[in-house]
Amino acid sequence: MGQHNISSVAHLIAEPVRSVMLITLADGSTMSAGALAAAAGVTAQTASSHLAKLLDGGLLSVESKGRHRYYRLAGAHVSHVLESLASVGPVTPAWRNTPNRSAQALRFARCCYDHLAGKISIAVTQNMLTRGFIVEASERRYALTTSGHAWLQQLGIDIGELPAGQTELARQCLDWTERQFHVAGPLGARLMDAFLAWGWVRKSSTTRSVAVTPLGWDGFRTHFGIVRETVEPD
Structure with missing residues (x-):
């Protein structure tokens, strides 16, 4: 460039x-x-x-x-640029510990274009890595394993063909609040679509924040081993 x-x-x-x-x-x-x-x-x-x-x-x-x-x-590439720019420089302790509910909600869960970001997304990604459903690949990508593909099918998430113009299934997106990677790309988008369709999460009508429903907490605990108290803001 x-x-x-x-x-x-x-x-x-x-x-x-x-x-x-x-x-x-x-x-x-x-x-x-x-x-x-x-x-x-x-x-x-x-x-x-x-x-x-x-x-x-x-x-x-x-x-x-x-x-x-x-x-x-x-396109998603513009959102990726915005998140990358936001990740430049430290996230101050004052921001991390802010009592501002809007800031806490964004740090907990938010939309990053077509996929989930924030603490809940980091927890989802770490669970999938720990269980061997995805593995880190080259060039900031994740690769879906055979067991991961079978697990997604059991959940009712069909990966199918990649969207036109897409060459990678899962990208590592640097979470600007958590300074860790979460799943993006077509896999991240299909996970988000599933969470919305199942009623696990709902988008805010005014901000980028995402709320987890009671049904969602049950689902995240059952299928991703995520306990509410470990990720939800105080």
């Missing part, structure tokens, strides 16, 4: 209004210009200018429905 491209993308992300818009969309959602303007606390005209720059820079895509336009991240 050329230096000019790096500086251009960095400049787009660094502007505070644009960074808020990008982070707001980091859960893979689609939002109108008005909703993004409200999230960033700017006027519609200001939001329109910033959105145009993000589109030109390849960080967003847009879909028109009637008179309305809806924006989303250009």
